[in-house]
Amino acid sequence: MNDWLDPLLLSRWQFGLTTIYHFLFVPLTIGLALTVALFQTAWVRTGHAKYLQITKFFGRIFLINFAMGVVTGIVQEFQFGMNWSDYSRFVGDVFGAPLALEGLLAFFLEATFIGLWIFGWDRLPKRLHLATIWVTALASILSAYFIIAANSFMQNPVGYQINEVKGRAELTDIWALLTNKVALAAFPHTIFACFMVSAALIVCAAAWHLSRNQHFDTMRPALKFGLWMMVIAGTLTFLSGDQLGLAMVETQPMKMAAAEALYNTSTGANASFSIFTLGTPDGVSELFSIRIPYLLSFLSTHTFDGTVEGINDLQAQYTQLYGPGDYTPTIWVTYWAFRYMIAFGVLAVMTAVGGLWFTRKGRMPKKRWIWKVAIWSMPLPLAAMIVGWVFTEMGRQPWIVFSLLKTQDAVSPNTTGLEVLISLIAFTLVYGTLAVVEFRLIKKAIQKGPEQAPTPDAETGEVKHEATVY
Amino acid sequence: MDLPTLWFGLLAFFFIGYFVLDGFDFGVGMSIPFLGRDARGPNDTDRRVLINTIGPIWDLNETWVIVAGAAMFAAFPEWYATLFSGFYLVFLVILLALILRGVSFEYRHQRPEIAWKRRFDRMIVVGSAVPAFLWGLVFANVVRGVPLDAGFNYTGTVFDLFSPYAVLGGLTTLLLFFTHGVVFVSLKTDGPIRERARQLASRSGMLTILVAAVFLVWTTVSFGSVWSGILSAVAAVTLIAGWLANQRKAEGWSFTFLAATIAFAVLSLFLSLVPDVMPATNDPANSLTIANASSSGYTLTLMSWVALVFVPLILAYQGFTYWVFRKRVSRASITGAPEPSGPAVAGNRVGA
Numbered sequence: 001m002n003d004w005l006d007p008l009l010l011s012r013w014q015f016g017l018t019t020i021y022h023f024l025f026v027p028l029t030i031g032l033a034l035t036v037a038l039f040q041t042a043w044v045r046t047g048h049a050k051y052l053q054i055t056k057f058f059g060r061i062f063l064i065n066f067a068m069g070v071v072t073g074i075v076q077e078f079q080f081g082m083n084w085s086d087y088s089r090f091v092g093d094v095f096g097a098p099l100a101l102e103g104l105l106a107f108f109l110e111a112t113f114i115g116l117w118i119f120g121w122d123r124l125p126k127r128l129h130l131a132t133i134w135v136t137a138l139a140s141i142l143s144a145y146f147i148i149a150a151n152s153f154m155q156n157p158v159g160y161q162i163n164e165v166k167g168r169a170e171l172t173d174i175w176a177l178l179t180n181k182v183a184l185a186a187f188p189h190t191i192f193a194c195f196m197v198s199a200a201l202i203v204c205a206a207a208w209h210l211s212r213n214q215h216f217d218t219m220r221p222a223l224k225f226g227l228w229m230m231v232i233a234g235t236l237t238f239l240s241g242d243q244l245g246l247a248m249v250e251t252q253p254m255k256m257a258a259a260e261a262l263y264n265t266s267t268g269a270n271a272s273f274s275i276f277t278l279g280t281p282d283g284v285s286e287l288f289s290i291r292i293p294y295l296l297s298f299l300s301t302h303t304f305d306g307t308v309e310g311i312n313d314l315q316a317q318y319t320q321l322y323g324p325g326d327y328t329p330t331i332w333v334t335y336w337a338f339r340y341m342i343a344f345g346v347l348a349v350m351t352a353v354g355g356l357w358f359t360r361k362g363r364m365p366k367k368r369w370i371w372k373v374a375i376w377s378m379p380l381p382l383a384a385m386i387v388g389w390v391f392t393e394m395g396r397q398p399w400i401v402f403s404l405l406k407t408q409d410a411v412s413p414n415t416t417g418l419e420v421l422i423s424l425i426a427f428t429l430v431y432g433t434l435a436v437v438e439f440r441l442i443k444k445a446i447q448k449g450p451e452q453a454p455t456p457d458a459e460t461g462e463v464k465h466e467a468t469v470y
Numbered sequence: 471m472d473l474p475t476l477w478f479g480l481l482a483f484f485f486i487g488y489f490v491l492d493g494f495d496f497g498v499g500m501s502i503p504f505l506g507r508d509a510r511g512p513n514d515t516d517r518r519v520l521i522n523t524i525g526p527i528w529d530l531n532e533t534w535v536i537v538a539g540a541a542m543f544a545a546f547p548e549w550y551a552t553l554f555s556g557f558y559l560v561f562l563v564i565l566l567a568l569i570l571r572g573v574s575f576e577y578r579h580q581r582p583e584i585a586w587k588r589r590f591d592r593m594i595v596v597g598s599a600v601p602a603f604l605w606g607l608v609f610a611n612v613v614r615g616v617p618l619d620a621g622f623n624y625t626g627t628v629f630d631l632f633s634p635y636a637v638l639g640g641l642t643t644l645l646l647f648f649t650h651g652v653v654f655v656s657l658k659t660d661g662p663i664r665e666r667a668r669q670l671a672s673r674s675g676m677l678t679i680l681v682a683a684v685f686l687v688w689t690t691v692s693f694g695s696v697w698s699g700i701l702s703a704v705a706a707v708t709l710i711a712g713w714l715a716n717q718r719k720a721e722g723w724s725f726t727f728l729a730a731t732i733a734f735a736v737l738s739l740f741l742s743l744v745p746d747v748m749p750a751t752n753d754p755a756n757s758l759t760i761a762n763a764s765s766s767g768y769t770l771t772l773m774s775w776v777a778l779v780f781v782p783l784i785l786a787y788q789g790f791t792y793w794v795f796r797k798r799v800s801r802a803s804i805t806g807a808p809e810p811s812g813p814a815v816a817g818n819r820v821g822a
Contacts, residue, residue, distance in 0.1 A: 064576060070529060071572035075565050077539050081554025082561055085623070088554075092547020093765040100544040100773060103537035104780045111533040112791050115526035123794055163766070168547075170766040412555035414623040423562045430566055434573060441580050469804050470518060470525045470579045 005417030008408055011083040014424045016393075018075050020386055021431050025069035027385060030144060030191065031198025032062040033137035035225075037130075044130050049453035052463070053218045057450035058202065063118060064441050068434065070111070075427070083420065087400055087410035091153070094160050094171045098150040098178070106143035110136055121465035144194070145187055152183035154401050155392070156251040162404075169404060182251060185244035186392075192240060193388070195233035196348060196381035202226030203355065204378035205446040210364065211371035218450045227355045230381075234349035242299070249300040249308070252402060254318070254327060255395035257311045258334035260296050264310040271297035271308045277335070322403065329397045337391035344384035351377045473771065474764035477545040478747065480777055482740040484541050486733045488534035489605070489643070490650075493732055494725075495528045497651015499571060499598025502591055504670055505655060505663055514584065516663050517591060518804045521575060523658040526795045528575060530788055532568070544773055548622055548763035549747045556616065556624025557608055560631060564601045571597025602647040603640040607631065610639025610685075613693050613739050615749035618756040622763075625752070635688060642685040645678040646709075646735070650728040653712070657721040660800040668716060671724070675713040682709060686735065689742060698742035705734035 003009075036059050043051035077099065080088050088095075113135040120129050153160075159176030160169045171177065206223035209215040249256045257263075260273065273295035278288045297306040311328055318327040355374055358365045365371065400407040456463050498520055506517035524531075542550045554561055570593045578590035614635055617625045649671055656667035686702040694702065712727030743749070747763050750756035764770065797803075 064580070067529075067573050067576035070532070071569040074532075074536055074539075074568055077536055077543070078554055078561055078565060080543065081539075081550045082558050083555070085551035085555035088543065088547055088551040089622075092543055092550060093769050096540065096544025096547060096550075096765070097769055097773060099540040100537070101776060103533070103540040104776060104784065107533050107536055108530065108784050108788070111530040112788055115529055116791055116794060119526040119795060171769045171772070174772055412551075412558075412623075413621070414619075414625065415555050415558050419558050419628075422559065426562060426566060430569060434569075437573075437577065441577065444580075466806065467803065469806075470521050470575065 005421060007083075007415055007417045007420050008411045010417060010420040010424055011411050011415075012407065014083060014420060014427060015079065016390075017424070018072065018079065018427055018431070019393075020389065021435075022069070022072040022076055023385065023389060024382065024435075025065050025072065026144075027194035027197035027382065028065045028201060029062070029069045030137075030140045030194040031196075032058055032065065032201070033133065033140050034195070035198055035202065035229075036062055037133045037137045039225075040130050040133055044126055047456075047461070049456075050218045050221065052453045053450040054222055056453075057205075057218065058222075059117075060445050061201070061205070061442055064438065064445060066114065068438055072431075082423075083412055083415060084400075084410050085412040085415075087405065090168050090405050090410070091401060092168070094153060094157075094169050094177065095150055097171055097174060098146045098153075102143050102146035102150075106139045106146060109139035110143065113139065119468050122467045141191060144191060145183075148187045148190060149178050149180060149183045151392075152180040152186055153177060154399075155186075155396060156180055156182040156247075157401055157404055169401070181247045182244070185240060185247045188240040189237060189244045192233045192237040193345075193381065193385050196230055196237060196345070197385060199226045199229035199233055199352070200348060200378045200381050203230065203352065204375050207371050207374035208446060209449055211368070211375070215449050223355070223359065227352045227359070230352035231349060231356065234345065234352065234381075237345060238349075245299050246302065252396065253309045254311065254314045254329070255334070255392075256300055257309060257314055258329045258331055258395050259338040259391065260308075261331050261335045262296065262308060262310045263312050265307060265313045266296070266310065267307040268297055268305040269293040271295075271300070271306065273299065275339070325398070325406075327398060329395050334391055334395045337387040337394065341384050341388040341391060344380045344387070348377060348380035348384065351380070473767060473774065474545075474760045476774060477541075477764065477770055478740065478744075478760050480774075481538065481541055481545060482737055484534060484538035485740075486736045488531075488538050489647075489736055490729045490732050491531035491534055492528075493602070493643070493647040494651040494654040495524050495531050496598040496602040496647045497649065498524050498655055499594045499651070500602065500648050501652050501655060501667070501670070502595050505652070505667055506591070508662075512588070512591075514587060515801050515804055517587070518579075519659055519661075519663055519799050519801060520655060521578070521594070522799045522804060523655060525575070527791060529572075530791065532572065535568075541773075545765055545770060546747060546760075546763045547765060549758055552618065552622045552624060552748055552758055552763075553608075553612065556618075556626075557611070557628075557631060559628045560604055560608060564604050567597045567600040567604075569597075571601075599644065603644040605640075606643030607636045607640035609643075609736075609739055610636040610689075612748055613639075613689060613742055615693075615746075615751040615757075617752040618748070618750035618758070620756055622748075622756065622758055635692075638681070638685045638688065642678075642682045642735075645674065645681055646728070646732060649674045649678045649712075650725070650732065653716055653721065653724045653728055656716075657725050658798055660798040661802075663801075664798075668719065668721070671716045672713070675716060679706075679709055679713060682706070682731075682735070686738070689739065694738070694742045695744070698738045701734050701738035701741060705731050705738060708734060 036055055039051050039058065040055040042048070043055055113132045116124065117129065117132040117136060120132060124132065157169070158180050159171060159173035161172050162168075163170045202222055203226035206219040206226060209219040210223060245256070261277065262271075272291040272293045274289040274291045276290045294304045296308055297304055300306055300308045311331075315327050319325065351373060358370055396402055398406050398408065400410040454463050454465060502517055502520055506520055507513055508516065539550070574590040574593040574597065578587055578594070611631050614633065616630070619625050652667050652671040652674060656664050656671060659667065683706060686706060690699040690702050708727045708730040712724045712731060715724035715727055744760070746757045746759050748758040750758075
């Protein structure tokens with residue numbers, strides 16, 4: 001069989017591509033649903049028309065994005081069976097449960113109440129209508145919990161036993177699965193990162209209008225909101241990321257060693273964190289690096305004299321435990337993905353802090369470059385999120401379920417390379433085209449700006465909403 | 471009844487939910503070229519009427535397939551793995567169709583140009599017709615059985631899935647969903663489109679009865695049991711009753727009878743499988759059964775409690791949504807004009 005028709009390789013590319021693509025839309029859904037809910041609450045409580053305008057403005061962007069999240073999500077579920085049938089057979093008893101819970105408890109709520117929100121403006125009482133967007137927002141966050149619990153089982157399997165007869169993992173404790181220490185840290189880390197992504201979009205949209213001296217009454221509060229959301233969510237992302245790092249060192253030390261490309265076990269000052277490294281092409285030895293002593297020790301153990309296990313020692317350990325084989329992830333991917341994640345995240349927060357400074361006490365910066373930075377920093381948190389997931393998933397290799405099942409043993413045995421090549425090309429074409437359409441529509445919706453709010457009735461003060469029709 | 475059997479039933483329930491609900495969505499989508507036009511050609515207002523009948527609900531209807539798939543993954547991992555990997559290309563096409571259809575609902579109204587709208591109209595039609603056909607094909611193949619090796623992996627090719635029986639199964643769901651969707655249009659709209667939908671349902675209903683009858687008889691004779699045969703007969707009776715109700719302009723009854731037809735037909739297919747979930751045609755020893763494909767007792771018990779608590783809740787709030795959007799959609803409600811008082815209803819005001 002030709003190398004490029006290897007179903008394993010193609011399936012991995014397809015899963016990576018479709019998952020990253022799906023996750024371009026998920027953070028905006030999660031973050032914007034909450035944003036819209038907060039602004040609509042502000043409107044219901046204060047009656048200020050500007051809050052209604054902001055609600056509808058970001059609501060429109062939220063909806064353009066939402067459909068993509070839904071339809072690309074179906075692919076995610078189906079391709080476990082399509083491309084990874086041996087994985088599905090092995091973990092279905094464990095892994096299927098959180099997926100089913102996600103559908104029954106979260107997706108149904110989300111899909112039902114989003115419809116009520118979109119089309120319910122003129123049909124539901126004001127407060128009930130407000131409740132529908134809150135239910136949507138909370139359901140989207142709840143769905144994230146279940147899928148992260150499922151993913152965390154792949155990182156750190158808990159709450160299961162191996163059934164030797166059936167040759168599969170079986171769930172023994174759902175509570176252990178849902179309170180997996182990796183899930184408890186990864187969930188807030190992911191959610192706050194989602195808020196960063198939508199904060200960046202809000203800042204971008206507001207800056208675009210403010211830099212053109214328009215829509216001050218709506219876009220100034222939006223800008224302030226976006227900047228604060230970025231700073232707060234960013235801080236919380238770092239704090240939860242730190243906790244996730246500790247959990248990772250405890251459960252998957254190889255991943256932390258791979259993040260730092262640390263080949264030899266090191267203690268204290270030697271457990272340094274390199275900001276930048278030039279190495280030999282094989283990645284095994286370095287030519288030049290900038291290092292901060294003690295930092296890796298601190299990140300891994302929260303002490304300055306901690307010991308961090310190196311790749312070579314772990315490789316030897318794993319060979320003893322799991323038999324001969326290569327247990328090292330692709331180091332250059334994990335090393336750089338980890339650094340880019342941090343760098344993009346830090347840059348995004350620093351930009352927001354700068355923005356708060358430039359707009360302090362109601363100032364509006366005159367310099368063009370400040371607005372340009374605000375607009376063009378939009379992709380930063382999204383990029384951080386993507387490389388963060390690449391790090392998490394690539395750092396787990398060669399395992400698909402850590403210590404239980406290798407990725408190479410998980411792929412569908414009967415699916416041919418040609419079939420996977422066809423699907424990979426089809427997804428690439430369709431997703432690529434839709435990405436262009438999606439980007440243009442969101443850009444257009446942003447540039448169109450908020451629309452005039454309907455005027456309240458002179459006598460009752462009630463706002464009469466127009467019916468939403470497609 | 472043991473837990474795997476209970477979950478076999480629950481899985482039938484989730485797929486019935488999906489086919490009853492998203493089925494008529496598919497039907498509404500497919501009806502665009504037939505109902506979204508008048509003597510002068512395509513009518514954008516009527517097309518918007520059609521899309522708005524399912525606007526608030528298509529998403530929750532489609533979510534049933536996610537839940538059905540996840541339930542299959544959780545309760546019958548072997549079945550899920552065999553089915554989805556074996557029918558790889560068929561599921562790929564279903565996925566692509568669902569993607570294009572889903573985004574089209576949202577994209578269509580984003581720009582006013584007619585060419586833009588036509589493009590997404592076409593995608594809605596194709597994106598509805600393709601899964602409507604392929605889901606029938608998939609289930610017909612499950613009932614008929616496929617060659618499986620000792621590891622339960624499908625050993626045939628994609629071409630083997632297009633046997634006459636399976637294609638007939640696909641045509642049956644295609645026609646059934648089409649007619650159900652058109653009856654839904656007559657139930658949910660007002661004005662000329664309502665009457666046109668009723669007439670179309672009358673014609674497509676006859677064809678549906680014909681094709682479905684052949685498929686159900688074939689299923690019963692070749693693969694059925696006594697119970698699946700009885701349910702097939704009930705499905706045939708409700709199908710004819712649905713057609714008759716449509717002739718008598720009882721739209722609500724017609725819709726209900728056709729929903730019952732889909733439910734009984736799916737139940738009949740599931741019952742004809744028992745005790746298998748996916749029979750192997752080459753060697754009965756390789757068949758996936760309710761017993762050997764299912765999850766452990768712990769997982770099934772857990773999922774049973776979750777289903778027991780949440781399914782009634784889900785049905786309640788989904789029912790609430792249908793109740794909120796119970797009003798008929800008409801040209802007037804699309805264009806924002808006052809209730810029609812004469813022929814001078816505003817023309818095609820385009821744009822969202």
